[in-house]
Amino acid sequence: MTKRRLGVGFIGAGFNARFHIRSWVSVRDSDILGIYDKNFDTALEASAIAKNLKVGDAKVFKSITEMVADPDIDAIWICSPNFTRIEVMEEIVSAIESGKGKLIGVCCEKPLGRNVAEAKKMVELVKRAGLLDGYLENQLFEPTVQRGKEIIWKRGASTAGRPYLARAAEEHGGPHSPWFWEGTLQGGGVMNDMMCHSVEVARFLLTDPSKPRNSITPVKVTAHVENLKWQQPHYSEILKNNSSGKLDYNNRPAEDYARAVVEYVDDQGEKLIVETTTSWCYVGAGLRLSMELLGPEYSMQINTLDTDLKVFFSRDVQGKVGEDLIEKQNAEIGLMPVVGNEENTYGYDVENRYMVNSFLEGKRPMENFEDGLNVTELLMTAYMSAEQERTIAFPPPGLDDFIPLVAKGEWNPRKKKH
Numbered sequence: 025m026t027k028r029r030l031g032v033g034f035i036g037a038g039f040n041a042r043f044h045i046r047s048w049v050s051v052r053d054s055d056i057l058g059i060y061d062k063n064f065d066t067a068l069e070a071s072a073i074a075k076n077l078k079v080g081d082a083k084v085f086k087s088i089t090e091m092v093a094d095p096d097i098d099a100i101w102i103c104s105p106n107f108t109r110i111e112v113m114e115e116i117v118s119a120i121e122s123g124k125g126k127l128i129g130v131c132c133e134k135p136l137g138r139n140v141a142e143a144k145k146m147v148e149l150v151k152r153a154g155l156l157d158g159y160l161e162n163q164l165f166e167p168t169v170q171r172g173k174e175i176i177w178k179r180g181a182s183t184a185g186r187p188y189l190a191r192a193a194e195e196h197g198g199p200h201s202p203w204f205w206e207g208t209l210q211g212g213g214v215m216n217d218m219m220c221h222s223v224e225v226a227r228f229l230l231t232d233p234s235k236p237r238n239s240i241t242p243v244k245v246t247a248h249v250e251n252l253k254w255q256q257p258h259y260s261e262i263l264k265n266n267s268s269g270k271l272d273y274n275n276r277p278a279e280d281y282a283r284a285v286v287e288y289v290d291d292q293g294e295k296l297i298v299e300t301t302t303s304w305c306y307v308g309a310g311l312r313l314s315m316e317l318l319g320p321e322y323s324m325q326i327n328t329l330d331t332d333l334k335v336f337f338s339r340d341v342q343g344k345v346g347e348d349l350i351e352k353q354n355a356e357i358g359l360m361p362v363v364g365n366e367e368n369t370y371g372y373d374v375e376n377r378y379m380v381n382s383f384l385e386g387k388r389p390m391e392n393f394e395d396g397l398n399v400t401e402l403l404m405t406a407y408m409s410a411e412q413e414r415t416i417a418f419p420p421p422g423l424d425d426f427i428p429l430v431a432k433g434e435w436n437p438r439k440k441k442h
């Protein structure tokens with residue numbers, strides 16, 4: 025089935041869905057025509073954003089089934105919380121299998137699942153329904169990542185040899201919604217939440233653009249997780265207060281710092297290294313994404329806080345607390361970096377343009393649910409490594425059934441020490 029315009033419906037209309045909606049001003053041949061959120065008012069707000077931006081006459085639906093059944097909806101973007109993945113995907117598939125509706129494809133935000141079993145279930149469901157699938161890993165689509173990779177491979181690797189080391193980091197002061205902080209709901213702490221980006225963008229940079237994903241193979245994972253900040257009494261109290269008492273970081277913390285080294289070999293047997301680090305305890309101007317790619321005679325680096333636009337406010341400018349300058353902003357005065365177009369810088373524009381085009385052309389996106397599953401497998405091996413305090417050969421036995429202690433609500437580094 026090929027179409028000229030793609031009608032897209034969103035499941036989940038929170039923080040992330042709004043990034044996608046705002047990015048749609050740069051997406052051609054597609055309209056946002058549906059929104060479903062468990063909270064009806066949130067869906068109404070997101071629909072108003074889409075209408076104001078003229079990116080689609082987004083109708084608010086009362087259920088996923090109703091949205092899939094609407095003939096104007098050709099594809100779904102899943103942007104609801106991690107703990108809803110399977111129920112959401114099962115409802116989409118059930119609506120299709122019972123003949124209530126038809127779709128071309130589904131895109132799913134990171135992570136594809138909270139563990140390998142869930143990610144595998146997502147792959148199985150999408151295949152069973154015969155849908156095209158896109159895994160929404162925006163950092164791969166950052167214009168600087170795409171352009172940097174192109175230049176390094178064309179100029180550097182072709183004359184001096186392939187890159188051998190990629191570094192990626194994502195850091196900020198902590199997530200915006202309480203469910204992210206709860207290991208059982210989110211699937212882990214900062215490692216599951218943000219290292220999914222870093223391992224995948226580093227893997228992408230190291231992969232020869234003319235070769236498939238499996239031209240480099242992960243062989244070993246060594247990881248470390250800690251809680252450095254948010255289990256301190258003052259900060260655990262803040263989390264408790266911000267969650268109406270639900271978050272208990274004295275007894276059920278999640279890691280707020282993680283580091284992993286993934287060792288790969290390429291198709292010539294050469295060793296490649298991915299170094300990633302992520303944290304929810306970085307207090308700088310706001311979200312900082314950094315990437316590096318190094319080879320025998322060259323290197324590249326990206327830091328999203330090295331912005332071309334900076335503003336300065338003296339101490340007499342008593343502005344309101346907000347995120348109007350940068351995502352996860354920490355201050356309102358002094359010299360502040362401003363990302364001119366966050367949807368573009370973080371990759372949402374290019375990602376959504378690419379996914380829409382793939383679906384319209386009836387082609388499976390190059391970043392799909394299998395990639396989401398690969399990322400989950402690496403992250404779960406990283407949790408195993410951190411728990412066992414040793415390097416783990418990939419893939420380890422028992423990976424399919426492994427659930428990290430933090431995702432069971434059983435991880436507490438302070439208890440272990442005392």
Ligand SMILES: NC(=O)c1ccc[n+]([C@@H]2O[C@H](COP(=O)([O-])OP(=O)(O)OC[C@H]3O[C@@H](n4cnc5c(N)ncnc54)[C@H](O)[C@@H]3O)[C@@H](O)[C@H]2O)c1
Pocket residue numbers: 035036037038039040041060061062063066103104105106108112133134135160161162201
């Ligand atoms: N790519 C990125 O950089 C990035 C950034 C943020 C979040 N995310 C991912 O996007 C997803 C959503 O995160 P968020 O930041 O928007 O969270 P959020 O808490 O801001 O919003 C989640 C929304 O989903 C709704 N919801 C809850 N259960 C639902 C259900 N069963 N069906 C439909 N809607 C439901 C909530 O009412 C809420 O409006 C997560 O999986 C997260 O990991 C990705």
